[in-house]
Amino acid sequence: MNNSERDWQELTRRYYAGETSLEEEKALRLHWSENAPDSAETKMATYFEREASESSDIDWSELSAKLVAEDSSFRLPQVGDSRASGVGSPQKPRNLIYFKPRFLLAYAAALAAILAAVFLLPQHTETDSVASAEGFPITESVDWSRYEITDPEEAKTILQQSLQQVANPWNEATRASLNLKNIQLLNNPFGR
Amino acid sequence: MSAQIFHTRVWPLRDRLYRLAYRLLGERTEAEDVVQETMLKLWEKRTDLIEVNNVEAWSFRLLRNQSIDRYRSLKRRTTQDLANAPEPVSNASNPSQQIEQKELRQAIDQIIQGLPEQRRMVLHFREVEERSYQEIADMLDISLDQVRIDLHRARKALRTQLIKNPCYE
Numbered sequence: 001m002n003n004s005e006r007d008w009q010e011l012t013r014r015y016y017a018g019e020t021s022l023e024e025e026k027a028l029r030l031h032w033s034e035n036a037p038d039s040a041e042t043k044m045a046t047y048f049e050r051e052a053s054e055s056s057d058i059d060w061s062e063l064s065a066k067l068v069a070e071d072s073s074f075r076l077p078q079v080g081d082s083r084a085s086g087v088g089s090p091q092k093p094r095n096l097i098y099f100k101p102r103f104l105l106a107y108a109a110a111l112a113a114i115l116a117a118v119f120l121l122p123q124h125t126e127t128d129s130v131a132s133a134e135g136f137p138i139t140e141s142v143d144w145s146r147y148e149i150t151d152p153e154e155a156k157t158i159l160q161q162s163l164q165q166v167a168n169p170w171n172e173a174t175r176a177s178l179n180l181k182n183i184q185l186l187n188n189p190f191g192r
Numbered sequence: 193m194s195a196q197i198f199h200t201r202v203w204p205l206r207d208r209l210y211r212l213a214y215r216l217l218g219e220r221t222e223a224e225d226v227v228q229e230t231m232l233k234l235w236e237k238r239t240d241l242i243e244v245n246n247v248e249a250w251s252f253r254l255l256r257n258q259s260i261d262r263y264r265s266l267k268r269r270t271t272q273d274l275a276n277a278p279e280p281v282s283n284a285s286n287p288s289q290q291i292e293q294k295e296l297r298q299a300i301d302q303i304i305q306g307l308p309e310q311r312r313m314v315l316h317f318r319e320v321e322e323r324s325y326q327e328i329a330d331m332l333d334i335s336l337d338q339v340r341i342d343l344h345r346a347r348k349a350l351r352t353q354l355i356k357n358p359c360y361e
Contacts, residue, residue, distance in 0.1 A: 018340035040354035048319040145326040
């Protein structure tokens with residue numbers, strides 16, 4: 001078995017474990033259809049592909065008539081109406097803002113980390129960020145949702161570390177100030 | 193404003209709501225009725241849409257509840273009417289291939305219908321709607337881990353059934 005086959009097997013294993021990204025799943029479907037057209041995986045992929053692409057063939061005018069009867073302000077979307085052009089092109093949902101307690105710590109940790117990064121890390125120029133984005137195109141295919149913090153304990157630890165990181169320079173400054181005061185006292189013990 | 197939100201963000205969802213309703217109920221006419229009921233409810237509640245963060249997830253949840261109510265009132269699980277379903281558009285070149293594809297489709301439909309409701313929905317959102325794990329978790333109000341577990345079990349069950357039963361080959 002060569003490395004490539006091993007990679008596909010590993011990707012298939014991750015697919016069944018629910019660990020693959022959407023891009024990886026697309027690649028897998030293509031791989032299965034080309035290399036194992038009679039496999040269960042190809043059958044599943046073909047089925048889902050058709051389900052996704054098929055229109056329902058339902059005459060929605062009956063529903064719109066009902067809606068008009070309910071309220072005259074309802075109107076059927078017109079042809080060429082840009083607001084109605086979402087038909088068939090699914091809208092991606094906006095990110096939900098959670099106020100559940102278990103997410104509050106995670107958001108607090110993320111906020112603290114961002115603040116720490118803004119104050120402590122050197123500022124990148126625009127050219128740097130463009131170059132890094134071009135240098136690492138692989139980041140586009142990463143499923144970042146896998147790394148989201150959902151464990152309150154982990155969030156708490158990260159928050160503590162971030163706050164400690166922010167606090168360290170301040171403690172350093174306090175120590176330096178005390179040292180300076182001590183030196184001044186040594187140089188001038190009677191405060192004259 | 194609320195009517196505009198309905199027109200731009202709810203009305204375009206109707207085909208996708210129908211697909212999910214069909215996945216949940218396993219019968220086309222029932223699914224169509226549930227989508228109509230859901231749409232009417234969403235229209236009645238259109239003033240609330242302004243307050244809703246994720247209209248799509250909200251619509252899917254309402255449809256799910258309507259489907260469960262409908263399913264309970266029917267007190268039966270329907271997979272038989274699939275035989276009466278409209279002929280799907282097929283890419284198969286010859287009649288025997290078309291028959292094979294139709295049979296395979298019905299077989300997979302039946303296997304999926306046999307899965308528990310949540311597993312069916314997770315599989316649908318991932319494989320048909322191509323949603324991220326996080327989006328699925330949001331829509332179904334379950335954890336990311338639960339999404340992965342349900343997806344794993346659904347895919348495994350589908351594969352096992354397809355391999356085990358020779359008539360699906």
